[in-house]
Amino acid sequence: MPRARVLVFAGSTRSGALSGKLAAIAAKELALLDADVSLISLSDYDMPIYNGDLEARAGTPEAARRLHAMMLAHRGVYIATPEYNASIPPLLKNTIDWISRMKGSADPFKSCVFALGSTSNGRFGGYRGLMALRQVLELGLGALVLPDQVAVSGAGTAFEEDGNLKDEKTGAMLRSSLRRLIAFAEADV
Numbered sequence: 001m002p003r004a005r006v007l008v009f010a011g012s013t014r015s016g017a018l019s020g021k022l023a024a025i026a027a028k029e030l031a032l033l034d035a036d037v038s039l040i041s042l043s044d045y046d047m048p049i050y051n052g053d054l055e056a057r058a059g060t061p062e063a064a065r066r067l068h069a070m071m072l073a074h075r076g077v078y079i080a081t082p083e084y085n086a087s088i089p090p091l092l093k094n095t096i097d098w099i100s101r102m103k104g105s106a107d108p109f110k111s112c113v114f115a116l117g118s119t120s121n122g123r124f125g126g127y128r129g130l131m132a133l134r135q136v137l138e139l140g141l142g143a144l145v146l147p148d149q150v151a152v153s154g155a156g157t158a159f160e161e162d163g164n165l166k167d168e169k170t171g172a173m174l175r176s177s178l179r180r181l182i183a184f185a186e187a188d189v
């Protein structure tokens with residue numbers, strides 16, 4: 001069976017981003033589980049804020065077309081998101097919005113299966129941002145989003161120097177969600 005192709009990215013491009021740390025450990029664990037992993041940064045897919053006039057004038061930004069193609073080349077997508085005001089950060093929403101505008105071409109939100117994780121220094125680990133992202137993907141775009149998810153609380157001190165999660169239970173939850181993502185990415189669903 002060919003290895004599951006999984007795309008991984010964080011909803012923040014900040015240097016030292018906590019969500020970036022979760023994306024990095026998810027990518028490492030996926031590779032250990034023998035998936036074919038692409039870890040990308042949204043800083044390489046810079047897009048203007050969505051504006052209908054801009055879209056009518058200039059079409060879809062080149063970065064959105066590249067990321068759309070990147071998603072289509074994978075069967076699984078893992079997104080690690082921060083929480084902004086109990087929701088998803090504008091960078092992530094804007095990125096998803098642009099890609100969702102690429103009508104008439106293959107729809108990566110239908111061809112990919114998604115797994116999500118979040119980070120926050122707070123007690124709930126960005127759980128509200130995670131649920132908001134789930135709503136956008138599931139209700140807004142009809143994507144298959146796996147129920148298994150991990151919300152890393154106290155994220156500023158949750159990672160070891162080598163990037164691993166200090167808390168064994170959280171690490172086990174992450175691996176469990178990634179195993180399921182691989183299983184779905186390999187399945188013909």
Ligand SMILES: Cc1cc2nc3c(=O)[nH]c(=O)nc-3n(C[C@H](O)[C@H](O)[C@H](O)COP(=O)(O)O)c2cc1C
Binds near residue numbers: 012014083119125
């Ligand atoms: C505009 C804004 C709103 C935020 N709202 C929340 C929030 O609702 N809950 C939370 O836990 N953290 C909140 N934070 C803190 C972020 O979770 C924190 O800055 C985090 O480190 C950003 O993610 P990153 O480390 O992946 O860049 C907010 C930060 C910003 C800038």
